Amino acid sequence: MAVVAIGAIVVLLAGVHVDDSDSDGLGWLAIATLFLALLLTFGIFGQTGFTFAGAIAMDSFTAYFDVVVLLATMMTVLMSIDYAGRNRMPGAEYYSLIMFSALGMMMMAGAGDLIVIFIGLETMSIAVYVLAGMARRDPKSNEAAIKYFLLGAFSTGFLLYGIALIYGATGTIKIGPLAAAIASGSMNSNALLLPGVGLLLIGFGFKVAAVPFHMWAPDVYEGAPTPVTAFMAVGVKLAAFAGLLRVFLIALGPAAVHWSLVVAVIAALTMTVGNLLAVVQSGIKRMLAYSAIAHAGYLLVGVAAGAGSGGAILYYLLAYSVANLGAFGVVLAIERTGEIGSGKISGLRGLSSRSPMLAAAMTVFMLSLTGVPPLAGFAGKFYLFNAALNQGYTGLVIIGVLNSAVSAYYYFSVLVAMYMQEGGAEESEVRRARPALAAAIGIAALATIAIGMFPQSYIASAENAFHSAAITETQRAVSLAQ
Amino acid sequence: MSSNVLSVLIFLPLVGAGLMLMLRSERATWNAAFLFSLIPLAVSFWVYSQFNPSNGNYQFVESHEWIPSMGISYHIGLDGISLFLVLLTTILISLALLYSGGGDITERPREFCFFMLMLESGLLGALLAVDVFLFYVFWEVMLIPMYFLIGIWGHGRKVYAAIKFVLFTMVGSLLMLVAILYLVYSARVHFDRLSFDLPLLYGVPFTRTEARWLFAAFALAFAIKVPMWPLHTWLPDAHTEAPTAGSVILAGVMLKMGAYGFIRFAIPLFPEVAIEAAPLFMTLAIIGIIFGALVAMIQPDLKRLVAYSSVSHLGFVMLGIFAFNPQGVEGALYQMLNHGVSTGGLFLLVGMLYLRRHTREISEFGGLWHRVPVYASIFMVVMLSSIGLPGLNGFVGEFLIMLGAFLKTGYWTAFAVAGVILGALYMLWAYERVMFGPITKAVNETIRDLTPREVAVMVPVIGLMILMGFFPRTILGTMEPSIDLTFQRVRTMQARLESHHSSPQLAALLPASQRVEMEPRTGATAQ
Secondary structure, three states: OHHHHHHHHHHHOOOOOOOOOOOHHHHHHHOOOOHHHHHHHHHOOOOOOEEOOOOOOOHHHHHHHHHHHHHHHHHHHHHHEEEEEEEEOHHHHHHHHHHHHHHHHHHHOOOOOOOHHHHHHHHHHHHHHHHHHOOOOOHHHHHHHHHHHHHHHHHHHHHHHHHHHHHHOOOOOOOHHHHHHHHOOOOOOOOOOOHHHHHHHHHHHHOOOOOOOOOOHHHHHHOOHHHHHHHHHHHHHHHHHHHHHHHHHHHHHHHHHHHHHHHHHHHHHHHHHHHHHOOOOHHHHHHHHHHHHHHHHHHHHHHHHHHHHHHHHHHHHHHHHHHHHHHHHHHHHOOOOOOOOEEEEHOOHHHHHHHHHHHHHHHHHHHHOOOOOOOOHHHHHHHHHHHHHOOOOOHHHHHHHHHHHHHHHHHHHHHHHHHHOOOOOOOOOOOOOOHHHHHHHHHHHHHHHHHHHOOOHHHHHHHHHHHHHHHHHHHHHHHOOO | OOHHHHHHHHHHHHHHHHHOOOOOHHHHHHHHHHHHHHHHHHHHHHHEEEOOOOOOOEEEEEEEEEEEHHHHEEEEEOOOHHHHHHHHHHHHHHHHHHHHHHHOOOOOOOOOHHHHHHHHHHHHHHHHHHHHHHHHHHHHHHHHHHHHHHHHHHOHHHHHHHHHHHHHHHHHHHHHHHHHHHHHHHHHHHHHOOOOEEEOOOOOOOOHHHHHHHHHHHHHHHHHHOOOOOOOHHHHHHHHHHOHHHHHHHHHHHHHHHHHHHHHHHHHHHHHHHHHHHHHHOOOOOOOHHHHHHHHOOOHHHHHHHHHHHHHHHHHHHHHHHHOHHHHHHHHHHHHHHHHHHHHHHHHHHHHHHHHHHHOOOHOOOOOOOOOOOHHHHHHHHHHHHOOOOHHHHHHHHHHHHHHHHHHHHHHHHHHHHHHHHHHHHHHHHHHHOOOOOOOOHHHHOOOOOOHHHHHHHHHHHHHHHHHHOOOHHHHHHHHHHHHHHHHHHHHOOOOOOHHHOHHHHHHHHHHHHHHOOOOOOOOOOO
16 A cells, blocks of 8 residues: 555656656556555455554455556556647546546555544545546546535545434444444444434435435446546445445444345445436446446345345456456547547447447347356356345345346447448548557456456455455454453 | 266357357358257257156256255256257257248348357256246247347347337236245245255145135146137237247247146145135136137237137147146147147248248248149148048047047037137138138249258148158157156146045045145156
């Protein structure tokens, strides 16, 4: 984590004298730093313990999320390398902000108490607010940044107040002791705890774009520069769910009887609204935004089902991340310079003849997001629905499954445009010779296929990660109680 | 070596599909695709030759761990039920590829062959899967190449037809997924063992309500595929707008997957509910027979007529299956093979006509007999097979089905016979309007007769029809042990229900464990 922080500062300083249109070198520097951090992260797997006096948890859960976040960040930087220069985005600020945001995400994932979650959330979010507005000359980008900032700041207020209420109710903000306090019934009363949980739900709900806190997502996703959109859709969701899991499944686990129904309802609404609204979209980034909302819904089914689905949620996040990164990569590949938010699905027409490899990759991503075997998205959905069913949430699973069928319509409409229609050439351009972006898309496609066909090791690692978080916190609660 | 042959069979077409993408010239692609498809064909014939006809259990079994934490294994096997469907698949794919190279498909031949071979892999995988998860994976995988085949190389409202096909099938199969998950969960609760292996799942006890819902979910997915009335509305569009090769495979093999699903999964897993639901399904089957025939009669489009005839014929198949007696089920399986051959042939012939005149309207033809005698004669044989003329394959299947249904009850058979008559009616009438009489359209004067390639495609079809019509015993005999074994659970359940009705005292004498539980399929795990 420290590596990332230092790296971000290095990038920032190194970029002081770099021209806006020539920032590729900074991007590669950022990737190198992130790679170094990735290597160091692998050492955290298998440990259980805390650092910084209990503020940061060093367990497999942290490691798992750190790895995925770092990979997502590296992919984002890969995708931005040519893009930033062409759109005259200030390189030093751009890359260092991405890295700072990644830092915040890693903090959220490894949080040992609620305040650290808050700090991580803020670090991540403020960086992303600025990133959303990075294309300064584009009014849509500015609009996206302002919307995200205002709504985000507001929702963070909810989060903080919720944390305060929970502290008031239980006397602790540490994750493990929190669970112990609720379980042992030694709190003052429910009157403080439940509103606190509710406010927390609102705060997190905003970040993952759950219904009814999702209104910002389509506009912000559409207006932000496309690599930033990818970063938001993947990284922010990863971090937000990491925090959500630590708080709701571990810390508030004993109080599940109070919040699981609410989360279930939110999940059902989110899936349905996300899918139904995605069907009518003609802009590709907006469609992907609503699809991201729908996927948050599926993940919330897992949250509602409780701690037994922890591993499934982690695996689903991985599957979702690779497919989404790839999809946004393809959107980036065909985007016309200077027209950030205007990419339409009709711009994909005839892509199979203009650029068959790109079309094939997009097919893999769309099919994975729909949940077609043998791709990662299917394995994720299968595993998640299985976990939810095993814990008795049959109704939610049926809703989820029907929603998957609905989602086939809009994901397949992308396939229709690419393969069965002609003439999108005037709305989009496929640029040649962009190895960084091509590499990113290719890696994402291969990962989607590989993770889906041979999921065993990833599932095992996901299960392991979730259990280690539970273990770490239980250990701490026990030791602190002594 | 022989222990891996089924995996080779499943994945070889996939390898071929990959190779297709690397070829340059169009001619090379078509030749390579056809020649490559002959390899799975040869392998499947070899498997047939090595098949032990007296053993009803799975043969050539392979089992490897795939996702141990979920109890999912790569478990495949072949028995008398799937053997002939596998042969049907490999034969039809080869014929479809041979035909398509003759000018039917003009654009993007590489991708076409890629999707056809990928489809073959998916179909073979679904037929050979013993692990329920594996089956589900291949079942879904089948959809995607067919979607592309219809949507890219189809005619008319091809995109609409393709997406309708996908959505219909997907809703059904996703609900089946929920049922599978529930099934496995119940198995784990009961047997304390997490596994998706089909033989193990046969033994899970359920409450009546649970079993009904689970059967409904499975039945929905398969009934959409068959298709049973009233879930058939995707079929006319999909069949008509698909390219010829697509229609051949869709009608020839994919529809059978629905019936196969009933025989392999829905019925043996929940025999009590199956028996309970049999009257409903037989009624729906009869409605399908009559409805399909009646609507076929009024179709102005020849291809749509054949599509509706599929609905009618598959109604016969469902009738036979739910009779639950050897005649009915064997007849149904035999009819599945027949229908694949004869309707596949019909779609090929309609395709040839479309290639020449770019229309499928019956009114555009008339008096073709004079100009294309070879075509007309082949058409006549195929049509007669479809009608069920004795001496050709259709008769054997239909007769057995009606015998089986009659043994169940006489009324239904009367309706089925009506269906046969209607079938003859619409086919003969269509044939007459197309082939006989004077030539009414001048353009038909110069219509070409069959090319050597087209003759080469139709000869095996005709050959199969005659062979299967005169010598059904080999095939029926080979199927019998497996059908016997699969329906054993249904027969046990039937016997038990009858004994309950006839003598409650006798039922009370049964030990308590036998009264509420089902025995697992005996001797089924051939490891």
